[in-house]
Amino acid sequence: MAFPLPTLDPDYLRILRAAAMQPPMRPRVPLWAGEAVIGSVEPEFLSQIVLPPLLDGREQLLKEERSGVVGWHLQGEVTAGLNRLAAVLHAMGLAGAWRDEQLAVPDAQGQVVGTVERAAVRPLGIATRAVHLVGQATDGRFWVQQRAFDKPNDPGLWDTLVGGMVAGTDTVATALVRETWEEAGLHVADLQAVRHGGQLRTCRPARDGGGAGYVVEDMDWYRCTVPDGVTPVNQDGEVACFALMDAHELLQKMQNQEFTLEAALIQAALLA
Structure with a gap:
């Protein structure tokens, strides 16, 4: 038996999209590495940070003006400098949850110029990438996960079947394979009709950095059919449970805001 898809309320869709694209609560200025813009920070956020000079005597972190715009310049090798900065933010309680996970740091054109500890990306306004997998049973119902109640972000909320960050060593494709196994105990090759669904962006304030953080994230989402008799089983302790929901229950x-914003955005894109 196939379950028909419900009609999305246009007002709900408008509110959801507005929640995903919010301006910063306060002004932000560029964070440069060399000539590249790699993030943004509140104007005085980095004034409290002290980094030792580089071996050649240059300051690692400078406030400077470029073409009439005041911002912060991280000098020296990008990855090393960002991770030193991340360690200081962590010690001061201004970073997110420490993961020992390096994420790619892109410039304004999307070219990767270094990597940084995941805990520092929100305080520094660094753009990130994530990958999600929407899984449906053969009857059309949706496989979804409930996030573990001890996760630092969105504990206990419902999510897509699989969702995770694209690490600095990953491509979107390899991240999809890794996250599908770690979160659901499934091999992408064993799923049916796996295809790219689209890409969405969210930009909004974050509580990281003592409320000075900002999320900039591009999400690639995929969809698939989970074969009959196959049940997801979490491998990394980050999922409380899995459930099958028809589209009406899902919506x-x-x-009711029981799903993460990211999952709601993706599922709305599929249902629209």
């Missing part, structure tokens, strides 16, 4: 929980 009701989305509207």
Whole structure:
């Protein structure tokens, strides 16, 4: 039996999209590495940070003006400098949850110029990438996960079948394979009709950095059919449980804000 898809309320969709694209609560200025813009920070956020000079005597972190714009310049090798900065932010309680996970740091054109500890990306306004997998049973119902209640972000909320960050050593494709196994105990090759669904962006304030953080994230989402008799089983302890929901139950929980914003955005794109 196939479950028909419900009609999305246009007002709900408008509110959801507005929540995903919010301006910063306060002004932000560029964070440069060399000539590249790699993030943004509140104007005085980095004034409290002290980094030792580089071996050649240059300051690692400078406030400077370029073409009439005041911002912060991280000098020296990008990855080393960013990770030293991340360690100081962590010691001061101004970073997110420390993961020992390096994420890619892109410039304004999307070219990767270094990597940084995941805990520092929100305080520094560094753009990140994530990958999600929407899984449906053969009858059309949706496989979804409930996030573990001890996760630092969105504990206990419902999410897509699989969702995770694209690490600095990953491509989107390899991240999809890794996350599908770690979160759901599934091999992408064993799933049916795996295809790219689209890409979405979210930009919004974050509580990291003592409320001075900002999320800039591009999400690639995929969809697939989970074969009959196959049940997801979490491998990394980050999922409380999995469930099958028909589209009406899924939409009701989305509207009740029981899903993460990212998952709601992706599922709305599929249902629209």
